[in-house]
Amino acid sequence: MLVKIWVSLFLAFAVYSWLVYMHTEDRNNVPPPDRHIQAGWQLWQDKNCQSCHQLYGLGGYMGPDLTNVYSDKGAKYMQTFIKYGTGKMPDFHLNDSETQSLISFLAWIDKSGKSKIPASVVHWWGISSK
Numbered sequence: 001m002l003v004k005i006w007v008s009l010f011l012a013f014a015v016y017s018w019l020v021y022m023h024t025e026d027r028n029n030v031p032p033p034d035r036h037i038q039a040g041w042q043l044w045q046d047k048n049c050q051s052c053h054q055l056y057g058l059g060g061y062m063g064p065d066l067t068n069v070y071s072d073k074g075a076k077y078m079q080t081f082i083k084y085g086t087g088k089m090p091d092f093h094l095n096d097s098e099t100q101s102l103i104s105f106l107a108w109i110d111k112s113g114k115s116k117i118p119a120s121v122v123h124w125w126g127i128s129s130k
């Protein structure tokens with residue numbers, strides 16, 4: 001009797017695991033960062049952007065989450081903030097190439113997934129892609 005319960009539990013676990021792995025979206029298709037993206041990543045750290053901004057909700061809370069700013073607002077919009085700052089965000093006096101590198105870095109982050117999960121895609125069995 002006990003053996004049957006254990007076997008059933010193991011089978012349920014195996015089937016559930018298989019279902020989860022088969023229906024998980026492949027996030028590993030993001031290409032490795034090229035030198036331009038790496039330069040932006042380095043600037044992200046040097047200028048401590050994360051002290052005010054979050055990626056996937058982690059970071060400071062003075063500025064907005066920037067995980068998907070590239071697809072939500074676009075490169076031109078980002079360029080204005082990064083190059084000139086605002087009353088609340090400092091002007092880092094970055095040149096065009098540095099600004100571009102930071103945009104490339106954030107565009108690369110954007111490809112890795114969505115930071116805000118809309119309630120409509122959350123189900124009792126997990127998250128569906130649409």
Ligand code: HEC
Nearest residue numbers: 047048049052062063064069078081082086088089090102
């Ligand atoms: C001292 C805190 C602070 C730091 C450091 C900072 N930011 Fe910001 N950032 C802000 C604030 C606050 C806003 C919102 C500005 C506003 O609405 O006036 C903002 C806005 C932005 C936006 C526009 C986001 C949107 O959704 O509207 C981008 C892009 C951005 N920052 C990029 C960066 C990058 C890249 C760095 C690092 C080089 C950086 N920020 C460093 C505070 C900061």
